[in-house]
Amino acid sequence: MGEYITTYGGTHFFPLEPEADKIHIADIAHALSMICRGNGHVKTFFSVGQHCIYCALEAEARGYSPRLVLACLLHDAGEAYLSDVPSPFKKSMSRYRELEQRLLDVIYGKYLGSPLSAEEERTLKIIDNDLLWYDLRELLNEWDGSPAPELKTEISYQVKPFEQVEKEYLELYERVRKMI
Numbered sequence: 001m002g003e004y005i006t007t008y009g010g011t012h013f014f015p016l017e018p019e020a021d022k023i024h025i026a027d028i029a030h031a032l033s034m035i036c037r038g039n040g041h042v043k044t045f046f047s048v049g050q051h052c053i054y055c056a057l058e059a060e061a062r063g064y065s066p067r068l069v070l071a072c073l074l075h076d077a078g079e080a081y082l083s084d085v086p087s088p089f090k091k092s093m094s095r096y097r098e099l100e101q102r103l104l105d106v107i108y109g110k111y112l113g114s115p116l117s118a119e120e121e122r123t124l125k126i127i128d129n130d131l132l133w134y135d136l137r138e139l140l141n142e143w144d145g146s147p148a149p150e151l152k153t154e155i156s157y158q159v160k161p162f163e164q165v166e167k168e169y170l171e172l173y174e175r176v177r178k179m180i
Contacts (some may be wrong), residue, residue: 005081007031011072015081018103020110023081028107031080033165039086048076048084048163051131053172054155056126060154066179067112068120073172074111075124078103101117109144112180131155 004012016111032049036042056073076084078100090096105115108113130149136142138157148150 004011004178006069007081013081015103016082016099017040018081018106023110025111025170027078028080028175029073030162033162033169035079035084036141037084037135039084041074043141044139044157045159046135046139048161049162049169050077050160051135052076053165054131054153055124055127056172058151058153060176062127064123065159066176067161068123069122070112070173070176070180071108071124072127073115073169073176075104075128077107082142087092116135158170160165 003015003016007013007024008030009024009027011022011024011027013019013027015049029049032048032052035048037046037048037051050074052075055067055075058068059072081103082096082100085093085096094157108115130151131151133146134151134155138155
């Protein structure tokens, strides 16, 4: 086996050889609550965990299945183990994208029973991109001239302590998991 990282919960996790039994929702919630969106290049701290919570709540408000709601909550969970890489850079890193997808497939397999279907991936990407539109506008003052996507939920960019985001992430996970 290769090199490992030590997670918040003390697990030795091998990101290049992910094992489902070494992936823990508490580690994911904690790490994502501590990682800033936009690689930190934003007006104010807004965590990846907050973004994932809003994606999941938006999926739920749009009437999608609990499986897709949970997938939205977990869609950036790989970043808890691999870190976030800015999209323009990530596009040039085919090996990183392969490793990230393999890790996400293990995460989805553990928490959803199987990786996402192509249709689930498309639906999740629509929600993720819709929220990204607001993130770019609110956190970076960027707007490409396109109309605002219609959301069924409200997003707050108020800075929250990581402990609060972690708690909200875990509570949402528990609530939705019971519906699957």
